[in-house]
Amino acid sequence: MPKLNENYLNLKESYLFSEISHRVNSYISTNPDKRVIRLGIGDVTLPIGPAVISQLHEGVNALANAETFKGYGPEQGYAFLREAIVDYYKQNNVIIDADEVFVSDGAKSDTGNITDLFDKDNVILIPDPVYPVYVDTNIMNGRNITYIDANIQNNFLPMPDHSVHADIIYICSPNNPTGAAYNKEQLKEWVDYALENNAVILYDSAYECFITDETLPRSIFAIDGAKKCAIEFCSLSKTAGFTGTRCGYTIVPKDLTFTASNTAQMSLNAMWNRRQTTKFNGVSYIVQKGAAAVFSVEGMAQCKKNIQYYQENARIIAEGLAQKNIRYFGGVNSPYIWFECPNNMDSWDFFDYLLCHAQIVGTPGAGFGKNGQKFFRLTSFGNRENTIEAMERINKLF
Numbered sequence: 001m002p003k004l005n006e007n008y009l010n011l012k013e014s015y016l017f018s019e020i021s022h023r024v025n026s027y028i029s030t031n032p033d034k035r036v037i038r039l040g041i042g043d044v045t046l047p048i049g050p051a052v053i054s055q056l057h058e059g060v061n062a063l064a065n066a067e068t069f070k071g072y073g074p075e076q077g078y079a080f081l082r083e084a085i086v087d088y089y090k091q092n093n094v095i096i097d098a099d100e101v102f103v104s105d106g107a108k109s110d111t112g113n114i115t116d117l118f119d120k121d122n123v124i125l126i127p128d129p130v131y132p133v134y135v136d137t138n139i140m141n142g143r144n145i146t147y148i149d150a151n152i153q154n155n156f157l158p159m160p161d162h163s164v165h166a167d168i169i170y171i172c173s174p175n176n177p178t179g180a181a182y183n184k185e186q187l188k189e190w191v192d193y194a195l196e197n198n199a200v201i202l203y204d205s206a207y208e209c210f211i212t213d214e215t216l217p218r219s220i221f222a223i224d225g226a227k228k229c230a231i232e233f234c235s236l237s238k239t240a241g242f243t244g245t246r247c248g249y250t251i252v253p254k255d256l257t258f259t260a261s262n263t264a265q266m267s268l269n270a271m272w273n274r275r276q277t278t279k280f281n282g283v284s285y286i287v288q289k290g291a292a293a294v295f296s297v298e299g300m301a302q303c304k305k306n307i308q309y310y311q312e313n314a315r316i317i318a319e320g321l322a323q324k325n326i327r328y329f330g331g332v333n334s335p336y337i338w339f340e341c342p343n344n345m346d347s348w349d350f351f352d353y354l355l356c357h358a359q360i361v362g363t364p365g366a367g368f369g370k371n372g373q374k375f376f377r378l379t380s381f382g383n384r385e386n387t388i389e390a391m392e393r394i395n396k397l398f
């Protein structure tokens with residue numbers, strides 16, 4: 001009999017979205033005449049822009065001819081895409097090298113797979129609430145986690161406790177689910193803390209394209225010293241509607257080296273390269289052709305138009321909550337609006353209340369960590385008509 005990875009026994013049952021769909025389906029079956037509006041899931045709804053679509057077609061056409069056919073590509077991604085990403089960073093005054101960029105099938109895989117590079121014994125800081133993948137992938141590897149509280153007192157932006165040592169620090173900014181985004185001074189404090197502790201920051205910038213405040217950093221590498229202590233994960237899922245198409249990238253600086261127990265210098269860039277070339281065979285040529293078009297002038301303009309559509313939805317949701325004096329966070333530099341459940345309700349009770357009385361589906365904050373117990377997440381990824389109607393229903397409800 002194989003000995004199993006019994007760390008899986010320590011995972012909480014992944015009941016969040018299945019429990020949501022179970023409750024929604026049972027409501028619909030008993031109330032077939034009611035129109036349910038879904039503002040729960042973090043998936044985009046607008047189609048991919050024509051500049052990207054046309055390059056996806058080009059990618060397909062290339063495979064139809066012997067002269068242009070592509071088989072296995074470089075595991076790290078084609079140079080044309082890695083260079084397009086380098087140029088994108090340059091526009092935000094961040095200089096990285098193409099061989100620090102690793103193209104992948106998305107930030108979920110990379111934020112999970114990065115755990116391969118680290119020993120089991122590390123002090124790992126993970127904010128609560130946050131995107132659950134960081135927690136679950138570490139539990140799968142048998143690691144202990146130290147949670148850092150994100151709450152109203154710290155505006156959902158926890159800062160380092162210099163009296164506590166850490167080896168690995170997860171930061172998600174703008175944050176899923178709270179929508180909170182760190183400014184440069186706050187991120188600098190995290191970078192300084194990581195350097196003091198000889199730690200590494202795993203920085204998830206999947207929602208950087210939603211940042212409208214130009215003073216906020218869109219990359220941790222906009223902060224001095226970050227190349228010595230941080231890895232950045234990003235994704236085209238929300239930037240360009242690639243949730244189904246699948247493409248993301250991870251930046252692992254070459255300066256990121258640590259001393260092994262035998263005093264050898266270990267480079268995380270070299271280790272990630274080794275990991276990827278061993279366990280991953282790259283993203284399809286077709287998808288990378290499309291991804292490169294995201295960074296073209298035309299492609300980016302089309303992506304921004306879609307993002308602005310969602311941002312306007314976020315504004316409508318935030319305005320509706322403000323009118324009812326419901327305290328909310330996010331919604332400005334983020335597609336997510338995170339708010340306190342009215343009347344001190346528990347997030348699952350509020351879920352049921354909103355579904356039964358207003359036929360709106362959101363996401364209970366408890367699904368993102370214990371600090372989400374009394375909070376609720378709505379997303380701006382729905383269509384305009386539904387977003388407006390949802391806020392009209394909330395207006396009548398409270």
Ligand SMILES: Cc1ncc(COP(=O)(O)O)c(C=O)c1O
Nearest residue numbers: 106107108131176206235237248
């Ligand atoms: C914070 C965060 N990181 C990563 C992802 C996943 O990104 P991808 O679609 O590139 O796997 C999500 C998806 O919702 C997310 O919220």
